[in-house]
Amino acid sequence: MAFQQELDLYLRARFTLIVLITPEEERAVAEVRKVCEAINRPCLSWDAGDGFEKIINWSGSVPVAADAKTALEKIDQHDGEALFLLHDFHDIWGNAQLKRKLRNLAQRFRYTRKSLLVTTSSNKLPAELKDIAVVVEFPPPDSSELETVLSGLTSTPGVRVQLTPLGREKLVQAALGLTAAQAQRVFAKAIVRDGLLDDQVIDLMTEEKKQIIRESQALEFFSASESPADLGGCEVLKDWLRLRERAFGQEARDYGLPAPRGVALIGIPGTGKSLTAKMIGGLWHLPLLRLDVGSLFGSLVGESEQRTRQALQMAETVAPCILWIDEMEKAFATGDLDGGTSTRVFGTILTWMQEKTAPCFVVATANDISSLPPELLRRGRFDEIFFLDLPTYVERREILSVHLRKRQRILHDFDLDGLARLSEGYVGAEIEQAIIDAMYIGFNQGREFGSDDIARSIDLQVPLSVSQRERIGALRTWLKEGRAQSASFRESFDAVQQFVPLDIRQP
Ligand code: ADP
Numbered sequence: 424m425a426f427q428q429e430l431d432l433y434l435r436a437r438f439t440l441i442v443l444i445t446p447e448e449e450r451a452v453a454e455v456r457k458v459c460e461a462i463n464r465p466c467l468s469w470d471a472g473d474g475f476e477k478i479i480n481w482s483g484s485v486p487v488a489a490d491a492k493t494a495l496e497k498i499d500q501h502d503g504e505a506l507f508l509l510h511d512f513h514d515i516w517g518n519a520q521l522k523r524k525l526r527n528l529a530q531r532f533r534y535t536r537k538s539l540l541v542t543t544s545s546n547k548l549p550a551e552l553k554d555i556a557v558v559v560e561f562p563p564p565d566s567s568e569l570e571t572v573l574s575g576l577t578s579t580p581g582v583r584v585q586l587t588p589l590g591r592e593k594l595v596q597a598a599l600g601l602t603a604a605q606a607q608r609v610f611a612k613a614i615v616r617d618g619l620l621d622d623q624v625i626d627l628m629t630e631e632k633k634q635i636i637r638e639s640q641a642l643e644f645f646s647a648s649e650s651p652a653d654l655g656g657c658e659v660l661k662d663w664l665r666l667r668e669r670a671f672g673q674e675a676r677d678y679g680l681p682a683p684r685g686v687a688l689i690g691i692p693g694t695g696k697s698l699t700a701k702m703i704g705g706l707w708h709l710p711l712l713r714l715d716v717g718s719l720f721g722s723l724v725g726e727s728e729q730r731t732r733q734a735l736q737m738a739e740t741v742a743p744c745i746l747w748i749d750e751m752e753k754a755f756a757t758g759d760l761d762g763g764t765s766t767r768v769f770g771t772i773l774t775w776m777q778e779k780t781a782p783c784f785v786v787a788t789a790n791d792i793s794s795l796p797p798e799l800l801r802r803g804r805f806d807e808i809f810f811l812d813l814p815t816y817v818e819r820r821e822i823l824s825v826h827l828r829k830r831q832r833i834l835h836d837f838d839l840d841g842l843a844r845l846s847e848g849y850v851g852a853e854i855e856q857a858i859i860d861a862m863y864i865g866f867n868q869g870r871e872f873g874s875d876d877i878a879r880s881i882d883l884q885v886p887l888s889v890s891q892r893e894r895i896g897a898l899r900t901w902l903k904e905g906r907a908q909s910a911s912f913r914e915s916f917d918a919v920q921q922f923v924p925l926d927i928r929q930p
Pocket residue numbers: 653654655656657690691692693694695696697698699788822825850851852853855
């Protein structure tokens with residue numbers, strides 16, 4: 424609908440050269456036909472294979488032109504209003520004579536009711552045409568269009584359908600960002616493979632999207648299967664996320680709920696920020712895209728912003744999804760040393776976060792707030808900013824349980840209380856490491872490992888809370904200023920605040 428309105432507007436405003444970027448020529452032509460029908464504009468298409476062909480409202484004879492040059496000449500000679508849909512013209516982008524001809528026509532048509540619409544799958548427009556052409560990106564099909572594609576298939580005789588209503592909605596959601604032809608191919612693949620369409624097609628659809636993402640170097644696709652049970656502690660954060668579990672569905676939209684925008688996770692390394700990002704993907708059953716901020720930086724002027732915009736656009740085509748901006752402080756650590764590039768990349772991300780309409784939930788993680796621009800964490804940018812602190816006693820006990828269970832051990836065999844007490848000041852990653860170290864010892868001695876081995880490994884490690892005491896202190900001071908919410912329950916959190924690691928260990 425939005426595309427039709429846009430094209431209608433350009434035609435009425437007498438834009439004479441419109442470049443339509445789309446990999447879906449057929450669907451685009453169908454939309455253009457609808458617009459021409461509505462405003463009663465004659466429309467003719469031309470391609471290198473079939474020459475000129477009528478699209479709609481064309482009454483006179485159809486000119487003949489076997490090549491692009493002749494086609495442009497015939498168009499020039501035509502009297503009366505018309506829209507000419509030109510395919511295969513990106514092939515002439517290297518031909519100076521034809522480019523000039525196209526430019527001249529676009530200029531001359533200003534005083535006529537003739538317009539040229541060039542379809543192309545690439546967004547590379549020759550410099551000579553940039554100031555005269557208006558570039559329109561043809562949007563991928565929305566959920567109602569995909570629903571039509573799906574209905575077309577499910578009503579075909581002989582196709583067995585076992586989709587639950589929720590599965591059907593999720594399937595259409597998962598297909599968002601794909602072209603109609605791509606979506607149709609995935610549906611068809613499932614029917615051929617399994618003989619029916621059921622909820623498992625959603626996974627197939629996700630696979631197809633991964634393929635798209637692989638084309639972008641700055642984005643990495645995760646099929647996250649982590650669940651809240653994999654993250655020990657952080658109950659406040661988990662409750663917050665559970666409350667939003669159904670926030671991207673139709674029901675939530677019907678209720679009038681806005682889609683959540685994003686969350687920032689701040690804390691020292693190893694407290695489970697990355698794990699949380701993956702867990703959100705698993706909990707909400709949404710694709711998780713990791714944005715590698717470092718790879719956005721290019722050597723050419725303007726390249727970094729361009730890459731940033733491309734990556735963000737790519738994420739939008741996969742929406743609803745989770746965009747995980749990992750260790751975002753790294754991107755901004757260069758400050759003014761890079762001629763303002765990082766500031767501009769940062770600006771591009773901020774503007775996008777503010778203006779995005781696609782349901783892309785941003786999870787930004789940071790180990791250090793000192794190098795982050797204060798605007799980033801301003802209220803309103805994220806739905807919530809969570810601080811992941813050193814785990815409390817209860818949390819450490821849970822983390823121990825999570826990792827022992829993960830390694831198929833029986834919890835009763837271990838002194839969880841004693842180990843939780845002993846690991847005060849250790850983060851989740853350090854506790855996990857202690858278990859792994861203990862397992863190595865047991866394994867090499869040809870016996871099962873036990874609580875004593877873990878206790879020894881804990882003792883041998885110097886935790887970050889000791890080696891980076893100042894940094895943690897600074898983070899906590901920042902937290903005390905009320906700028907973030909604790910990911911853990913407040914009562915236990917206060918107890919942790921009183922923890923002074925240097926009392927027990929010297930770095
Ligand atoms: P961060 O992103 O905060 O630096 P990670 O999420 O990468 O930390 O943590 C590394 C690993 O440590 C995780 O993959 C997980 O195995 C373990 N870990 C950290 N925190 C927790 C926790 N709260 N519960 C369970 N495991 C944890």
